[in-house]
Amino acid sequence: TGVTFEVNMATLGTSLPFLNYSSTFLSREKRREIYESLIKRNYLKQFNEEVIKTKSWTTCGEACLAVCKKVHLIKKKDYEPYTCNGPISGIFDMYSAEEIVSLADMYGFDAVEFGNIAGWILECLKKEILTKDDVGINVKFCFDADEFLENQRKCSYANSLIIRNLANMIVSNYGIGKYIANGMRIASKELDKIFNERVKEKGVSFTDLAVYTPFGESGFTTPAPYWVVGLFAPLPIAVTLVKFNFGTKLFIISFAR
Numbered sequence: 001t002g003v004t005f006e007v008n009m010a011t012l013g014t015s016l017p018f019l020n021y022s023s024t025f026l027s028r029e030k031r032r033e034i035y036e037s038l039i040k041r042n043y044l045k046q047f048n049e050e051v052i053k054t055k056s057w058t059t060c061g062e063a064c065l066a067v068c069k070k071v072h073l074i075k076k077k078d079y080e081p082y083t084c085n086g087p088i089s090g091i092f093d094m095y096s097a098e099e100i101v102s103l104a105d106m107y108g109f110d111a112v113e114f115g116n117i118a119g120w121i122l123e124c125l126k127k128e129i130l131t132k133d134d135v136g137i138n139v140k141f142c143f144d145a146d147e148f149l150e151n152q153r154k155c156s157y158a159n160s161l162i163i164r165n166l167a168n169m170i171v172s173n174y175g176i177g178k179y180i181a182n183g184m185r186i187a188s189k190e191l192d193k194i195f196n197e198r199v200k201e202k203g204v205s206f207t208d209l210a211v212y213t214p215f216g217e218s219g220f221t222t223p224a225p226y227w228v229v230g231l232f233a234p235l236p237i238a239v240t241l242v243k244f245n246f247g248t249k250l251f252i253i254s255f256a257r
Contacts, residue, residue: 004079006044006052008226015227018087019143020119021211024227026145034145038092038152046094051077083225084115089163090122090143093156100163107171113222116211117184118163123209124191125162129198134176137165184212185220 009016014031016039017023023031085091085100100118104111124130126143141162142148142155169177179187179194188210192199199205212220 005077005082006047008079009039009044009083012227016087017083017225017227018092019090019145020088020123020209022123023145030145033149037149039087042152043086043092043094047077050094080225081111081115084112084222085118085163086115088225089115089118090141090148090159091156091163092148092152093160096156096160100160100167103164103167107167109167109170110222112225113184114167116222116225117180118166120184120188120210121166121180122159122162124206127202127204127209129191129195129202129204129206130176135162135166136169136175137162183220184210184222185214186218 013035014028016031016035018034023034026034081101081104082094082097085104086094086097089100091097091100100115101111104114121130121135122141122143125132125135125141132138132141139158139161141158142151143159148155166177166180169175170181171177173181176187176191179190181187182190188206191206195206211223213223214220
């Protein structure tokens with residue numbers, strides 16, 4: 001299809017991260033079951049039916065023949081935002097994911113970072129270091145692979161309700177939203193202090209479940225949602241420029257490691 005949304009998901013297959021990267025602890029067989037059932041026969045199927053079959057695509061606006069931008073309604077489909085606000089945050093339904101991405105855009109959030117935060121908060125709920133009262137909504141949510149296999153649409157919708165309310169809490173500076181507004185790295189340390197008793201009781205902390213790449217003393221960035229070595233052992237990218245002279249031509253090759 002020439003679009004990152006489908007090509008990357010299909011290529012990653014069993015290595016597609018989901019449920020706040022907790023998928024890395026599942027067996028290959030379970031990950032294959034999740035991919036076949038929830039991604040290939042549902043999430044990607046929705047995309048193919050709504051976008052590919054209807055030829056809903058366009059260019060980026062440049063004078064180019066490659067209509068590589070795949071669009072559903074007014075939303076362009078890219079892998080990163082629709083994975084972070086999709087499988088990583090417990091949503092395997094394209095329509096629910098679109099609502100979250102639209103809300104993130106409306107509030108001026110970086111959609112990739114917001115989806116990463118949403119997945120983190122939902123796993124904190126699952127581990128019971130947060131309660132439904134803390135996220136301001138009392139719905140039965142799902143953040144377990146087997147529950148999704150039983151009823152993914154219901155689970156995806158319930159999680160989207162929590163995530164939507166979380167976004168509202170951040171912009172209104174309410175409850176845990178005022179800490180999350182400072183970013184995952186700072187928020188995880190603050191929440192560890194605020195909910196210290198729960199952290200001790202459950203034996204897991206907010207910083208344990210937070211996935212980010214640190215910079216300096218307090219900076220961070222959201223990692224690209226791929227199951228790669230750089231995610232688990234993040235290193236600064238060192239770029240080396242090597243020049244080769246062949247007669248009158250100069251070749252410059254960049255190596256990143």
